[in-house]
Amino acid sequence: MNAITPDKSAGLGLRRALLEPLGQAAPGSIDFLECAPDNWIGVGGKLGAALEVLAARHPLTCHGLSLSLGGPDPLDQEFLRRTREFLDRHDVSLYSEHLSYCTDGGHLYDLMPIPFTEEAVKHVSARIRQAQDALGRRIAVENVSYYAAPWQAMDEADFINAVLEEADCDLLLDVNNVYVNSINFGYDARDFLARMPASRIASYHIAGHYDQAEDLKIDTHGTAVKDDVWSLLGDAYRLHGVRPTLLERDFHFPPLAELLAEVARIRELQAASP
Structure with missing residues (x-):
């Protein structure tokens, strides 16, 4: 199925724990699914078949985890080749990665912040640009959460x-x-x-976080979206317009109905925006 989604569309992150519930979801309850190619490339058997079924029902967008755009190691050309094959096979028009790095002589298994410098x-x-050439498409980079700023010669927004x-990316x-x-x-x-x-915003993500303290929030993707974040999403729509918006949930999965209620809330905010 073609993964081009209209601006007013609401999606859900595809996780293996959700394969069975999503397979039973009512038609039209979500507009698209997002998966990490890193977790699905080369996967066959029952899991691969379940992905194919869902990809036939819903447009797919893709969000990478391990390309390490800011890292010191050379980009993994074989991984880029296999990612392009995955994107082409599923007709994915929106592929994104994190504006961070996750390798340094090997995988660090975390998203590390990039120094905010001209050199960076x-x-x-x-x-x-190298990744876009290898993938044969524009990509979008995601602003990441971080908890230490290694060097800031400019602020985050300017960076x-x-x-x-x-x-020249999205x-x-x-x-x-x-x-x-x-x-x-x-x-x-x-x-x-x-x-x-x-003009460069291709899509939005929204997720839950953990309130460690009044002045410390942890981006967990393990809870429902907080009211302040819903309000900020409405502000984003008013400032920049509606774009495809994805609900991320990585663990502590509630019944699918609760996730679909959050997807429906995205749709409500989109419908109320110009």
């Missing part, structure tokens, strides 16, 4: 804008990450949103 802008932008311009705007970072680092979330370039 040049480094990561060149790697994004993201500089990368988008230098790399933005996957994660609204929960904006909220989490704004609390942890003491900036205004709505001002940050206003500084993002509307």
